[in-house]
Structure formats: C-alpha cells, structure tokens
Amino acid sequence: MNVLIVHAHPESQSFTAALRDQAVSTLRAQGHQVQVSDLYAMSWNPLASAADFCERENPDYLVYALEQRLGAKKHSLAADIQQELDKLLWADLLILNFPLYWFSAPAILKGWIDRVLVSGVCYGGKRFYDQGGLAGKRALVTVTLGGREHMFGEGAIHGPLEDMLRPILRGTLAYVGMQVLPPFVAWHVPYISQEARQALLDSYHERLQSLSDDLPLQFPKLAQFDDRLYPL
C-alpha cells in the first residue's frame, strides 16, 4: 500500500509530529511505502491564486476551479501543486495529521486542500461522493486537541466531533470519492502526562496495524439522487 501523510504543525517537536512518526514507522514495518508532506517544513504556500496557473483559460477574470481543470489537462499547474497532486494520486491511503484549530484544519492544511484537490482530477461535473475522482483510495484524519472526550458527543457541550469535522470528512474527503475511516483522536494533549501520551501512541500503532478491518463512514451515493441531484 502507498501512504501519503500530510502533516501540519508549527512545532517540530509536537505530539502531533510524534503521531506522524508513529504512523511512518508502523506502516513501513508492515511493508507499506510512505511519503510525508510536512507542510510547515516545506514552507507550503496555502493561498489559492492566479499564480497557481502557468497558462490561463481567462487571464482577465479568475474562476479558480475552471483554471484548475485547464491546468490539469495541459499540465500547466504550478510545480508545487503538481508535486502534491502526484503524491496524492500515487497514494492508496491519505492521512491528514493535524492539531484541531477552531474545530477544523490549520490554514496551511486548508490551503493544501484548496490547491491540491484539483477540479477535473479529484472531482468535477457529476464526479463526486462515491463517483469522485479519487474513488478507490482511503483517508484517515488524525487529530490532536485540547478538549476532553466528554465535551464531545450527543448532548455534550460541543456536540459530536464528527459533526464539527463534517466539512473535512464529508465535504472534502468523501466528496472526492475516498473511503473515509473513523478519525483517530488524541484528546486533551497539551495537559496529559508522558505516560498518557505514550498510551495514545501505542493505541495509534494498534489502530494502524488493523486499518484494513476498519469500516468506513457512510455518506450519500449519487444513485440515490436524480440527474438534477434531487433525492429519488
């Protein structure tokens, strides 16, 4: 299996980085190929802009998704985007590894999503959800956060974490066709002991070893909707 880990944390010694390293070693020990995109270390540019296209369909007015489609077809996407897109297309499993900032991805990772999930390749027209361009691949979201587990769930103060993660799990990863596995969540990280951190790393190791047994989350299928996307 080919695995791409996209890692986004501004502190290179963070526990989130330890989770990344755990994933690399566990997955390599199982014989998988692993690449890591360490966005802060790469000085990844998160800004979707006109500079992302060497050629333009319309040089006077930027419609980002339209230029992505042309760029993908003519291989005229900016080099940093093409490089990440190549890694993504190579991967059977994508792991997004990040600390929860405002119940979502840090901007640098959002900018990887904005720029790399290129229209015309990853989705486009009626190619989304189970018909998405990345169908056949799997995705795992691995997050660290300050909150405790009892603050999430039905009736809890923040509601279910999966609901907060909906734009990523459903609106992004499932949208492009990936099978989205239940997230791996490291709770309360800034406040716990070294022992508790080690226990989290151990449980991540176990989870990664049995990933093929995981049942993916369920999302809509296009066959449940008509041509205009009204429910059948």
Next chain:
Amino acid sequence: MNVLIVHAHPESQSFTAALRDQAVSTLRAQGHQVQVSDLYAMSWNPLASAADFCERENPDYLVYALEQRLGAKKHSLAADIQQELDKLLWADLLILNFPLYWFSAPAILKGWIDRVLVSGVCYGGKRFYDQGGLAGKRALVTVTLGGREHMFGEGAIHGPLEDMLRPILRGTLAYVGMQVLPPFVAWHVPYISQEARQALLDSYHERLQSLSDDLPLQFPKLAQFDDRLYPL
C-alpha cells in the same frame, strides 16, 4: 454601529467582491462606520507560527495558544495580528465574506481566524460560547457558492448548509461569544445571469437594512453544564 468586513477572494472583480461593496454602501448609508480587511489585497499571512510572537513564554517549544495569551498581555503580538485584533475589538458587527471552498473558508480566511482570534482576549479558560471574550458583538457569514439551494437541507445531497458551516458558526463565532446571525447565501453564483446577480445584491441590501430584526442562531450556554463541562 462599527462594522468590520473580512473579505477573502482571489479575484478582485468577483461577485463576492460585489457583495462586499454592497455591504459597505448599504451600511454606510445607514450611518454605520465600516472597515474592510481585504485579505488577498493585504497579502495577509495565514500561517500560525512562532514568528507571531515578539517575546516567547517558552522559546524552545511552541504552544500557540499559550504564546497568544502572553502576547496579548504584553502587547508583543506580531503587528499584523494586533492590527486585525484592534479592528475586531472595535467592531460591533463582524461580517465574514467569502466563497465556499470545500464547504468552508478559503485558507487565507482560515488563517485570519487562526491568528487573530487570540486566546486570552477572544476566549480562554471558561470564557467561551455565551461567556466568550467577544460577547455583545454580532457576526454574519456571507458566502457565495456554486451549488444550488436544493442540494442543501435535510435529505438533500449535501445535508443542511448550516451543518457544513458548523465549525465556523458554532465552533468559531459562537465559541468566542458572538451572536451569530443566519448566514446570507448566494447560490449557484458562477452559473447565473447578471439579472440574477443583481437580484442577489438587492436581497443582500434588504437583509442588511433589517439586520437588527434578525434572530441569532441558538447555541449552548455554559450555565447548562457543570464545572467540568458535563451537561447538568
């Protein structure tokens, strides 16, 4: 009323920019003070990093929220953050004006949220939701998107738009204590006629004129939870 509009679109002639201009003129005509942060025009840096702090509580290991608290107290936040934070504290109403990218904010706006909603000022400890540091202010999310209205809602292919916007509406704006108004949504923008666009601008104008009548969305209140944030 003081209004801050945070605008994030890579195309200066976009319809999203027309909505920004509509808000400026409608609100000024009503006698309100309006400031605009045009993030692309400002070349806003969206990356949360160690460079955001002129002094460090711990120079060897970055805990971002911890350094925010020190930075706010000692006025040692990076100048670009302090400038935006001052605008935010000045404002009675915050408008986030952006195109929906992956059912959420473009990275440049996510980076404004990550860096400007500073711990110790906007939230911290038990100061969140109705007890948040920005209690008393109101917030409006104005989004443009390609999808049609019938693709959102209960049973629709993408589910309710408010559910996709949960990390922004609840996890960010309500979290820091703001009264969050129902979003203004411009559907199907890339595909509609000039007349339909004008109709959207007109309806935005009307909405903004009667904003004080709007009932804010409902979110949890801290009094519904005990000291450890278990539901009472």
